[in-house]
Amino acid sequence: MAYVSIADKDHEQHMHDPQSFITKYIWSQDHKVIAIQYALVAIFVGLIAMGLSVMMRLQLGFPEWATFITPEEYYQYVTMHGMIMVIYLLTALFLGGFGNYLIPLQLGARDMVFPYMNMLSFWVYLLSVIVLLISFFIPDGPTGAGWTLYPPQAISEGTPGDGGGIVFMLASLSLFIVAFTMGGLNYVTTVLQARTRGMTLMRMPLSIWGIFVATILGLLAFPALLVAAIMMLLDRVIGTSFFMPAMLTLGETSEFSGGSPILFQHLFWFFGHPEVYIVALPAFGMVSDVLATHARKNIFGYRMMVWAIVGIGALSFVVWAHHMYVSGMNPYFGFFFATTTLIIAVPTALKVYNWVLTLWKGDLRLTVPMLFAIGFIFTFTHGGLTGLFLGNVTVDLPLSDTYFVVGHFHMVMGVSPVLVLFAAIYHWYPKITGRMFNNTLGTIHFWFTLLGTYAIYLPMHYIGFLGVPRRYYANGTMDIVDESVQLQNAGMSVAAIIVALTQLIFLFNMIWSLKYGKKAPGNPWGGTTLEWQTPQTPAAHGNWGENLPEVHRWAYDFSVPGAEKDFTPQNEPASDGVPVGRDHGVNH
Amino acid sequence: MSQDSTISSELSHADGMKGFVKDWSSDKQTFHVPWGKAMMWIFLLSDTFIFTCFLTGYLNVRASTRVEWPNPSEVFALSFGGDPIPLILIAIMTFILITSSGTMAMAVNMGYRKDRAKTASLMLITAAFGAMFVGMQAFEWTKLIIDEGVRPWSNPFGAPQFGAIFFMITGFHGMHVSIGVIYLVVVAMKVLRGDYEKRGYEIVEITGLYWHFVDLVWVFIFAFFYLW
Ligand code: HEM
Ligand SMILES: [Cu+2]
Numbered sequence: 001m002a003y004v005s006i007a008d009k010d011h012e013q014h015m016h017d018p019q020s021f022i023t024k025y026i027w028s029q030d031h032k033v034i035a036i037q038y039a040l041v042a043i044f045v046g047l048i049a050m051g052l053s054v055m056m057r058l059q060l061g062f063p064e065w066a067t068f069i070t071p072e073e074y075y076q077y078v079t080m081h082g083m084i085m086v087i088y089l090l091t092a093l094f095l096g097g098f099g100n101y102l103i104p105l106q107l108g109a110r111d112m113v114f115p116y117m118n119m120l121s122f123w124v125y126l127l128s129v130i131v132l133l134i135s136f137f138i139p140d141g142p143t144g145a146g147w148t149l150y151p152p153q154a155i156s157e158g159t160p161g162d163g164g165g166i167v168f169m170l171a172s173l174s175l176f177i178v179a180f181t182m183g184g185l186n187y188v189t190t191v192l193q194a195r196t197r198g199m200t201l202m203r204m205p206l207s208i209w210g211i212f213v214a215t216i217l218g219l220l221a222f223p224a225l226l227v228a229a230i231m232m233l234l235d236r237v238i239g240t241s242f243f244m245p246a247m248l249t250l251g252e253t254s255e256f257s258g259g260s261p262i263l264f265q266h267l268f269w270f271f272g273h274p275e276v277y278i279v280a281l282p283a284f285g286m287v288s289d290v291l292a293t294h295a296r297k298n299i300f301g302y303r304m305m306v307w308a309i310v311g312i313g314a315l316s317f318v319v320w321a322h323h324m325y326v327s328g329m330n331p332y333f334g335f336f337f338a339t340t341t342l343i344i345a346v347p348t349a350l351k352v353y354n355w356v357l358t359l360w361k362g363d364l365r366l367t368v369p370m371l372f373a374i375g376f377i378f379t380f381t382h383g384g385l386t387g388l389f390l391g392n393v394t395v396d397l398p399l400s401d402t403y404f405v406v407g408h409f410h411m412v413m414g415v416s417p418v419l420v421l422f423a424a425i426y427h428w429y430p431k432i433t434g435r436m437f438n439n440t441l442g443t444i445h446f447w448f449t450l451l452g453t454y455a456i457y458l459p460m461h462y463i464g465f466l467g468v469p470r471r472y473y474a475n476g477t478m479d480i481v482d483e484s485v486q487l488q489n490a491g492m493s494v495a496a497i498i499v500a501l502t503q504l505i506f507l508f509n510m511i512w513s514l515k516y517g518k519k520a521p522g523n524p525w526g527g528t529t530l531e532w533q534t535p536q537t538p539a540a541h542g543n544w545g546e547n548l549p550e551v552h553r554w555a556y557d558f559s560v561p562g563a564e565k566d567f568t569p570q571n572e573p574a575s576d577g578v579p580v581g582r583d584h585g586v587n588h
Numbered sequence: 589m590s591q592d593s594t595i596s597s598e599l600s601h602a603d604g605m606k607g608f609v610k611d612w613s614s615d616k617q618t619f620h621v622p623w624g625k626a627m628m629w630i631f632l633l634s635d636t637f638i639f640t641c642f643l644t645g646y647l648n649v650r651a652s653t654r655v656e657w658p659n660p661s662e663v664f665a666l667s668f669g670g671d672p673i674p675l676i677l678i679a680i681m682t683f684i685l686i687t688s689s690g691t692m693a694m695a696v697n698m699g700y701r702k703d704r705a706k707t708a709s710l711m712l713i714t715a716a717f718g719a720m721f722v723g724m725q726a727f728e729w730t731k732l733i734i735d736e737g738v739r740p741w742s743n744p745f746g747a748p749q750f751g752a753i754f755f756m757i758t759g760f761h762g763m764h765v766s767i768g769v770i771y772l773v774v775v776a777m778k779v780l781r782g783d784y785e786k787r788g789y790e791i792v793e794i795t796g797l798y799w800h801f802v803d804l805v806w807v808f809i810f811a812f813f814y815l816w
Contacts (some may be wrong), residue, residue: 113623181634189627192618201618219630223637227645230756239741240752242649255741258655258749263648267641 029115030541031100034122036432038096045129046089047503052081054500061493063474063486071473072160075144078471079161080136082147083169086275087176088129090417094282095180095218096125098424099187099211101432105531106205108196108549108571110542112186121183128175135161135168143169146471148268151243151261155236158250166236170229177222177229187215196530198551202306203570205529205555206299209306210285213313214278220317221274228267235259265327269320276413277316281309283420284351287373289555290423291355293527294370295362296566298556300354308347315344325393326400334393341391345384352381363559363566367525368442372423375450376416383412386461401471404464407457415453422449422506429510430524431531434538435517441509448502455495459488526567529555533569622790625797632801639805642757643812649749658745660814663736664728678814681724682806685765688717689803692796699792704779707792711776714799718769725762729755754813761809764802771795 056077058066104111112118135142140163145154191212231242243264244256292299321337386408389395429437463485468475476486523532535545549571557568661674695710732738738751775795
């Protein structure tokens with residue numbers, strides 16, 4: 001086994017401990033520090049995006065009062081809110097944050113395979129965030145083209161923020177893709193090549209499976225966005241006509257001619273749909289681990305869960321045009337994409353069943369992370385069901401671009417991943433910081449967030465049926481819209497403000513507990529996976545002390561009959577008289 | 589140590605389909621290659637998607653344009669005193685790039701034989717071929733822009749997208765070649781200094797992977813752009 005020596009040697013190369021504050025916390029190459037850096041920046045921009053959503057809700061709920069928001073600004077808020085939430089918060093926090101933290105720890109590695117590149121990944125991400133934020137301060141402000149950035153509108157004169165916001169947006173996205181690629185190559189290679197002894201692929205915790213497949217999706221989907229961004233930049237800056245047809249703007253013919261806006265839509269959604277799963281798959285994986293741990297039961301159907309993740313990932317590349325039913329495409333295309341879209345529902349539904357069956361007759365501990373995880377099952381099922389409607393061409397045609405769609409995607413890819421993020425943050429907080437969070441504040445945070453979510457998004461489905469269009473300023477006061485909508489809008493806005501304020505409780509809890517929380521034991525939840533078995537908490541540089549852990553069983557040996565404890569860590573040898581539970585690794 | 593051997597023997601004694609599955613799901617490493625090489629493969633897969641998107645964009649533009657597409661054998665012709673010879677420059681460029689793949693392969697071979705001087709010089713020769721390619725591309729661009737008046741937004745021969753997509757794709761590829769040249773020179777210097785004596789010479793092969801990839805992409809660009 002000559003390859004082992006290469007791997008072990010590589011490990012030693014970078015295991016010299018950093019000394020000064022700067023190398024330890026700022027220019028750090030330690031995956032745990034990089035994870036925290038990623039997470040803090042992502043949460044920071046996430047708060048900005050939340051602030052923007054509050055501004056939008058104020059406008060929609062109280063149009064007579066909130067006159068300080070102009071229609072142009074409203075568009076800019078919509079755009080920046082959507083883009084930041086999807087890319088700079090969710091993608092960055094799931095992969096840059098939790099990917100970085102969990103991959104080496106759950107696989108028993110000392111770090112990522114190329115820590116220096118991993119560090120660069122974070123700094124380029126930070127740069128992309130800075131470029132994005134600069135666009136708030138240029139004269140015309142950020143772009144108001146909608147997060148989908150459809151041409152010709154995105155680069156035409158007269159679109160809000162046409163003074164250069166779109167250039168900053170495209171530049172920032174390109175930088176983000178570079179950052180993601182550097183990190184993503186590391187994550188995939190680490191999962192494939194740097195697992196500890198005994199950690200076979202089929203013994204990996206589902207968190208890792210989700211992150212792993214999502215990263216592969218990212219590496220294959222972001223290229224399409226990069227190409228679209230480059231082509232649009234050329235259209236805007238040099239004056240090519242890739243996406244721009246000849247048109248009349250503001251009474252004059254533009255100098256563009258012959259480009260294809262539909263080409264952009266294809267490129268964008270070839271990225272955009274897998275992007276949904278780039279944030280969903282890590283969420284699926286992490287929620288599985290949280291549910292199993294706090295239900296003290298093995299995950300139901302581990303193998304099925306793995307194949308469902310892989311299958312969803314593969315299918316997600318052949319459904320993109322379900323976002324383009326109204327673009328005037330050939331009906332046979334619509335038929336094809338509707339079919340593939342509905343097929344994805346099969347593995348997805350399977351996962352939901354398995355989560356529920358994992359809870360079935362479990363020894364449920366309703367801790368804060370568990371509450372959020374269960375909340376996720378509700379919101380995700382809800383959003384998934386409305387997705388089935390929208391996946392059908394004939395149903396989508398009248399509903400497209402209404403608030404039904406806004407309600408749908410917030411349930412399925414807004415709130416659901418965010419609930420998992422909260423579950424994950426609470427779940428791993430003791431390991432990351434070495435402190436326990438405050439349980440009462442966490443519980444309050446959960447109930448307000450979950451119920452508030454329904455108060456915001458359920459009515460959106462109804463006003464969508466009434467035909468209220470998406471991306472409209474003061475949409476409850478338009479003539480085409482029923483008067484009752486304004487009342488609903490006001491209600492949703494109040495709920496949104498309450499939910500936003502609730503997040504301050506979360507922030508307070510996280511910061512306060514850092515200093516005043518109870519000291520956390522190394523394995524507070526009785527977890528089986530390796531990160532709970534580190535010699536120090538928080539894990540020290542190099543994670544494992546002298547020797548790497550060795551894995552002897554799958555990740556879900558909870559409540560094994562005949563065992564002393566109700567959990568058996570993955571690195572506990574079978575020879576200690578502990579029966580190996582159902583192992584899906586080498587023994588079968 | 590006894591633990592190790594039980595696990596590894598469990599893993600290695602299986603044949604056929606079962607053995608295949610076990611190899612793939614084995615502990616520690618899925619592919620028995622160094623980390624850097626695995627990572628380069630994954631990167632190239634991602635990069636393939638970038639070029640595929642570019643070329644798909646090109647196909648789309650070409651299929652949907654309503655103005656005539658310029659005839660490549662006329663646009664890319666070059667005359668040395670006499671009648672213009674179609675595609676002559678591009679034929680030479682392609683030949684150079686393919687030759688450089690050959691010298692690269694020889695460098696990899698020499699690397700595994702630990703012949704430092706030969707490895708480094710073959711890599712530098714490869715880099716020189718690469719630089720020549722970029723130089724000739726610069727010449728071609730200059731000729732198109734200055735002599736023929738081709739611009740990204742218009743050109744005298746037909747569809748305005750011709751210039752746009754041509755400069756974008758060959759520019760993006762040329763950037764890859766330029767990066768490859770720098771990469772080759774850096775690694776060659778390190779080879780010469782003896783930096784890899786202990787770690788082994790996989791890095792030469794990894795650099796080679798990148799280089800061959802860039803060549804392969806060129807073959808596609810060549811076929812799509814110049815021959816069609
Ligand atoms: C505090 C919770 C949130 C509230 C109150 C909220 C509210 C809104 C509102 C009012 C809009 C504009 C709808 C329109 O005018 O068409 C919107 C759009 C959007 N939101 Fe959220 N949102 C929240 C969280 C999220 C999250 C977590 C995501 C992450 C995926 C997200 C993603 C989006 C996207 C992609 C758009 C579409 C932007 C566009 O049309 O260009 N939102 N949101
Ligand atoms: Cu989709």
